[in-house]
Amino acid sequence: MxxxxxxxxxxxxxxxxxxxxxxxxxxxxxxxxxxxxxxxxxxxxxxxxxxxxxxxxxxxxxxxxxxxxxxxxxxxxxxxxxxxxxxxxxxxxxxxxxxxxxxxxxxxxxxxxxxxxxxxxxxxxxQAIVENVGLENIASRVSYPLEGIKVVTYYGCLLSRPVQVAKFDDPENPVSLDNIMKALGAEVLPFALKTECCGAAMGIPDVNIPGSLSGRILDTAKAVGAEAVITACPLCHMNLDLRQRQAARISGKPFFGLPVFYYTQMIALAFGLPKDAMRLDKLAVNPYPLLDKIAERRKVRVSAELEAMKAAGAAS
Amino acid sequence: MKIGVFVCHCGSNIEATVDTATVAKIALTYPDVVFSEDTMYTCSEPGQENIVQAIKKHGLDGVVVASCSPRMHEPTFRRTVERAGLNRYMFEMANIREHVSWIGRDREANTNKAAELVRLAVEKLRRNAPLYAKQFDVTKRVLVIGGGVAGIQAALDAAESGIGVVMVERESTIGGKMAKLDKTFPTIDCSSCVLAPKMVDVAQNPNITLYAHSEVESISGFVGNFTVKIRKRATYVDWDKCTGCGTCTEKCPTKNVPDAFNEDISTCRAINIPFPQAIPKKATINPDYCRKIKEGKCGVCAKVCPTGAIVYDMVDEIVEEKVGAIIAATGYDLVDWTVYKEYGGGTYPDVITSLQYERMMSASGPTAGHIHRPSDGMEPKNIVFIQCVGSRDCSIGRPYCSGFCCMYTAKQAIMTKDHLPDAEAFVFYMDIRAPGKMYDEFTRRAQEEYGVQYIRGRVSAIQPTVRPDGRVGYIVRGADTLLGESVEVDADMVVLAVGVEGSKGAGNLAEKLRISYDHYGFFMESHVKLRPVETNTAGVYLAGVCQGPKDIPASVAQGSAAAAKVMALFSKPKLENDPQVSVVDIKRCVACGKCIQVCPYQAIEEVEIRGQKKAHVIETVCQGCGVCTATCPQGAIQVAHFTDNQLLAEVNALCLS
Amino acid sequence: MNITRLDKARDLKFKRQVEEESGQNLSTCYQCGKCTAGCPGAQVYDRQVSQIMHAVQLGLKEEALKNRSLWLCLSCSTCSARCPNNIDVAAVMETLRMMARREGWVQDRPIESFWKAFLDTVHATGRSYELGVMADYMGRTLRGWGNLEIAPMALRKNKMPFIPSVIHGRKEVARIFKRYAEKRS
CATH class of the missing domain: 1.20.1050.140 (Glutathione S-transferase Yfyf (Class Pi); Chain A, domain 2)
Structure with missing residues (x-):
């Protein structure tokens, strides 16, 4: 299309x-x-x-x-x-x-x-990906599933609001990103702050506003056990990623160390697209420990599958 | 014909914007009008006496009163003309209050319109004929639909007066919502202690026949003579043999059945007796879960039942009952609160409804009266109550106040402090509505004596998080509008005071009863103030929350009121029909049968008159709705008092003069 | 503090004007406070959303318009999404902000300046350009130093290019701004 x-x-x-x-x-x-x-x-x-x-x-x-x-x-x-x-x-x-x-x-x-x-x-x-391409299509393209890493999805304010204009997903509990992440093989944790405001562009005049709001989002994400935050908005991403240290300081918490990805980066990763398609080098919070974890789990899973295949072969 | 016209001032209600003297003067120019005057209050005793005297003095044989709505005073004036010796149908009313004086300020235009309406009434009256009621027998038994506290009260009062009662209850036990409550406000007395004796009375009263686990299938007939088909849903247990010993329930291996009586906060067995005081105390098998019924395996209950009462292949049974009156007392259900995604939409285990909390606090409930939150069994320290969940909320189409939530929330907050003295109770409210006897004092007590913290503001969202100790906490984000700040509570458990709506299937039942109901499933009373337990269908009465939100005392009062209405109805040896019924002109009728098909009351039958088939109206069954008149291709069937001639005369009076 | 004489102070024309411009019926607000409860800006507001709504209901123009909250509003629409009376509260806030600006009652210069800096960049180049907006804003207000905290990271990640992107149709865009300015004056 x-x-x-x-x-x-x-x-x-x-x-x-x-x-x-x-x-x-x-x-x-x-x-x-x-x-x-x-x-x-x-x-x-x-x-x-x-x-x-x-x-x-x-x-x-x-x-x-x-x-x-x-x-x-x-x-x-x-x-x-x-x-x-x-x-x-x-x-x-x-x-x-x-x-x-x-x-x-x-x-x-x-x-x-x-x-x-x-x-x-x-x-x-x-919206175009979810409604026109479809989740089955995405799932069928996954070559490198995300091995059950625990993520929370963060939608921000405007993807499904105002309701009468956005006409997409649920304004209180949107699930489009959740479904994509599940299709990619991640575990999506319940997260009540999916549409809580991050502070938008208020950081320019007053860093305390996004600092405290984003701090709360990151703190809760961490508390519920998330290993990464998935977002679909440049401004949200800036507040959660680029301003993460600032947010921790302003909300009086230790640095969260939570990598924040665009969902498209995760799709690219799971599809096995080249690294130019992800530009992970642009992320402020180091994503590589988590990516190592995915690789480690994949190795374990694949060798277990291999063992099982061998055992099945020996048995027959 | 000699017609008298009386134009009412209704104090200043009409006179202020209608020149009634002029209307009376104009009326004298209408054909057959021989007497006309304006009067201060036509409905008053002197006003009525005036009509009687005028009829006698002037030899009137018809009367028009121009005043208020016929719904208000038509019966009054019909009795008045009857007192003076006229037939009650030789009377017409022109509504110059609701249709004229109350809706326009232009005195001249109003006066003209009032005179026109009087002309209409006169032209109709000139074509009226005396009508006479027929008498018919009454079945002096009443059907009570619903066995909650309102239905129970109605049944007991009716039975007490010697009337036979048929009670139909959807669940396998009577008791309704009240049976689920632990305590009641404002006295904090034990709900089941108050209700259980009444339930036992229902079981023991020889005048009451109880069909539990049953529903009304269909209703035909009319006031005095209804035929009701009742579907006795299969219980898979022969209740004549079942002694309620409970052995089956103990031994049943299927333990994962959601326990509806406990509002699904616990599970029960596939064969179950809802609670110890159940009436009837009989076991019922849930066929969706029973392994024997679903898969043909198991059969444990049949093996252990000492009386051999288990019948796995039982099917529904339809029984027929004849009654003369019906009381609907079908109660309510909670509004579907899962639409509130900001409160978790039903996915947060420790966010529960007030009814679930009630079961939790009940000694006979699943936790034996101990308050433990569902997720991890922790004894909660901070409990937040949120009022108006599903009430007063246009965004979910429930704009009304559910009436009793303020009171039960205060009760639950007090009981929380009784159960857990160290716990903190926070109540988010918009307004405290406590207008009953000792009610406001009760909500004050919650705050003054028990230290319940009331915060004025709605809650925006409940956000679960994990606390450093690994336990789930619920951040309740509210506003304190008095402080003008947003506030938060880190709660262990949240209780939602969920609003109420008409019980599931209420609309369906209303159609069977031929009564009206509103958007929310509440049945419509005949008059909101003056006929609160009657409906617009003769012989059908209402009791309890099925008519609108109300608390236990009001429900009980309505139950008694409905029973009293039935007693009054049955106090007459015979009932009279309304003679405004359809009449067949047999010369015109070609027996096409269309009227028989469309009649909603089965009031038209086919008969043979001198070898020819004709339609015939059963006068005591016909309700005068006029559907047959509109359908008849020959114009052979007419509603008496509303014939085409009469209606056209009215139209002509308005359009041709 | 002055005592408000309601019989004199109420300006119901103002209320009607707000209703007309925002397309919302303010009389349906029953002051439940759900908007305030969910507002991410509540902690920095000098007057809460529900209080502003009430001020409009009362027709108290200054109370409704002279506050920083109108500028601190994040336009997230949480209030609108949750209002039990279906009021688009965010739209009312935006309407009030525009009315306040017309009255010359801008209560938060820095935020107004940030918006101005942003729009000036769009005016000049047809696109927004983060570094330019920042510099313009800081130059105008001598504020925004808090952002320097993230500058090194942003620069290291090359997330703030030094050269603005300029579009061919920038004059077309500039004409939009010009006509807008002419119409307003």
């Missing part, structure tokens, strides 16, 4: 590993990504905090650019970008709002029969 791909600004900066692994995984899953030509920033939280029209106008330009790709749907790895693009289309269904946004643009957005804007739909890459 062909998708108009919107990478989002952080793909060039703080989340290069997400960008790389997303592209590699999509390729492996036969998802045809056509990057939207000359896309611009969606405006993120600052834009919609200042003006819904400004925010929608920035998104509308992208959605109009997207229609040149000939795809049916825009996908973005970033929940915040996906949410903004979705929200713009949602709000612009109202003709009055569309008119106000059109005034900001070089050319007005195309109209549909009801007088709303006729723009392409957006979903997150996660």
């Amino acid at each position: 062909k998708y108009a791909y919107y990478p989002g600004c952080s793909g060039h900066g703080t989340s290069v590993e997400y960008e790389a692994s997303t592209r590699a995984v999509c390729r492996a899953l036969n998802m045809d990504l056509v990057e939207i030509e000359d896309w611009n920033c969606c405006g993120s939280t600052p834009a919609h905090s200042v003006s819904h029209e400004l925010s929608a106008a920035l998104s509308a330009r992208n959605l109009m650019q997207a229609s040149k790709t000939g795809a049916d749907c825009v996908i973005s790895p970033c929940p915040s970008c996906s949410s903004n693009l979705k929200m713009a289309r949602y709000r612009m269904q109202k003709p009055a709002f569309k008119a106000r946004v059109d005034e900001l643009l070089d050319a007005p957005t195309p109209a549909n029969a009801e007088g709303g804007a006729d723009l392409m739909e957006t979903c997150s890459v996660l």
Whole structure:
């Protein structure tokens, strides 16, 4: 299936590993990504905090650019970008709002029969993988299962909220990442803070906000026995990974030492994709002890299987 | 014909926005109207006397009263004209209060509309004819559906007065929800100690026939003469032989059956007696779990039963009972609280419902009255109670207050302190609703005497975590709106005061009873204030929570009230039908049989008149709904008092004049 | 502290305006506090969400608009997801923030500056550029030093490129900002 791909600004900066692994995984899953030509920033939280029209106008330009790709749907790895693009289309269904946004643009957005804007739909890459590719497909591609490592999944705020716009998964107890991780052979622990806010971009003005919020998420993850945290959001990842030491200090805890992965990195790992497809070197918290553990367990499992095969062969 | 018109002021209710004197004056211009006047309160004693005198003085043979809704005073005025010697159906009412004065302020427009409505009534009355009721026999037995405390009270009161009672209970024992409770508020007396004697009375009263483990299959007939089919669900135990000794239960090897009586916090055997005071105290096999029934293996209970009561191939049985009245007392079920994913949606073992907590505290419950949390058996130190779970919540479609949760939460908090003096009880509430006798004092006692900590605010989420000692803890994230801060409690156990809704299958039963019910499965009473235990179907009454949330005293009161209504109904030697029933014009009827098919009351039969097949209405069965009239292709069947002629005269009065 | 004379202070026009702009019916709020209970910003708010909602209900404009909470709101929508009365509380908060800005009542300059720095970068290049936003923000406010703690790691991992990416259509984007600025003034 062909998708108009919107990478989002952080793909060039703080989340290069997400960008790389997303592209590699999509390729492996036969998802045809056509990057939207000359896309611009969606405006993120600052834009919609200042003006819904400004925010929608920035998104509308992208959605109009997207229609040149000939795809049916825009996908973005970033929940915040996906949410903004979705929200713009949602709000612009109202003709009055569309008119106000059109005034900001070089050319007005195309109209549909009801007088709303006729723009392409957006979903997150996660949603496209779960709903269009399917878990069976993912499971069938797994060459190197994750050997039952214990993980918690962390979704953040925007993947399934606001409910009426996101229309994906459960806003309180989402399970899409859980199902993917299970398909990859990890053990997913129950985790009540799946959608608790990490502090978003508030770190720039005040590090204490994400520090304490992320500290709590990491502390609980550690308490329930997680060996890693799995996320799908660049901003969440920055707060949990890059700011992990800061979070520990601010919340008065010893360093958690919890590796935080993008789910796409884990898919790439389980599929056996080359290391360029994972960019594990970009992670702030050292992931290698955990990867060693996976390798160790695999060795034990494979040799046990080998022994069993030998025994079965001897018996017959 | 001589018609008299009386236009009521209803104090200022009508007079304030309708010129009643003018309406009366206009009415005099209508055909056949010979007398017309406006009166202050037509329904008052002098008002009625005035009508009687006018009928006599002017020789009236029909009366129109323009006042309120006929639902309010039609029976009143029908009796009035009857007192003056007229047939009660020679009366019509024009509703100029609900339909005019209360809904518009324009006095001139209102006055015109009121006059038009009076014209309507006059035109109808000109085509009215005297109607006479038929008398019919009454079966003086009552069906009570549901054996909770409301149904038990209704059954005992009715039986006491000599009325035969048929009680149908879905579970294998009566007692309902009250039997599950450990204590009751505001006295903290033992629930089963109060209820058990009444349950025994039900079993021992010769006037009461009890069908437990049974459901109402179908109901036909009408007030005074209902025929009820009851499905006796297979128990796989011959209850005539079963002595309730419990040997089977002891020896049954299948031990993993969820114990419904204990709200699934424990397990029981595949053959089971719910609790020691069960009535009837008989064993029942759960066929979903019994190995003999499922796989043909085992048969232990049959081997050990000293009376040979086990019947593995038992099937459901349908029995028929004739009754003259029905009391629905089907109670409630808890709202499905697992929709609250933020509270774990049922996946956190130590987040339990208040009913589960009640079983936990009960001496006859699975923990013998000791409070241990389900996950690891730990004696909890911090217990959080969350109120309004599934109540007052539009987001899950349950906007109403469940009424008694505030009180039982206070009770459970007090009992927690009784059981575990060192424990801390936190109650998150929105408002404390305690308007009963000694109720507010009770919730105050929880706080003043027992030190229960009340916090005003809803809980946003319950988040389990693992404490350094390896035990699971539950971070309860709430708000203290009085403090204006968000607050947290690290709880060992959380008790949810889950709200209530009509019991499962209530809607289905309502349709069998032909009564109305609301979105939440509660049955609709006839009048919310003045006819709280009656329904709009004659002979069908309500008792207890099936009508709306209420506590034990109110449920018991309604049980007695419903029984009293049945006694009043049965006090007459014969009942009279409402003569507003269908009448067949046999000249037009072609016996196509369509009316027979559509009649919801089976009130139309086919008869032979002089060798020709015709439809015939059984007058005492017909309820005058008019479905047959609308269906008849020949226009051969008409509802008396609502004939096409009468209705068209009303339409013409409005449209042609 | 002044005693509020409710008969005089209530500005119900303000309440209606909030309702209109946010599309939410504030009268349905019964002050249960569930929004406050789940709010990740509650610990740093100077007025809790439920209190702000109540201020709007009362028509107390200043109480509703003059607080830092509106700027500290993380827009996570937890409040909206859990409101028992189906109020999109986050949308109300966003509406109030815009109204406060119109009134000139910005109560948290640093956050406002961060947003401004972010949007200025988008205005100039068509994309956001983390290092540029940071530098701009710190230059404007002389704050944000806490972030230096993570800078070495970010730089070591090469997660903050020094060269911004600039799009061809940046003038098109700039025109969006220009028209927006013109319309607002």
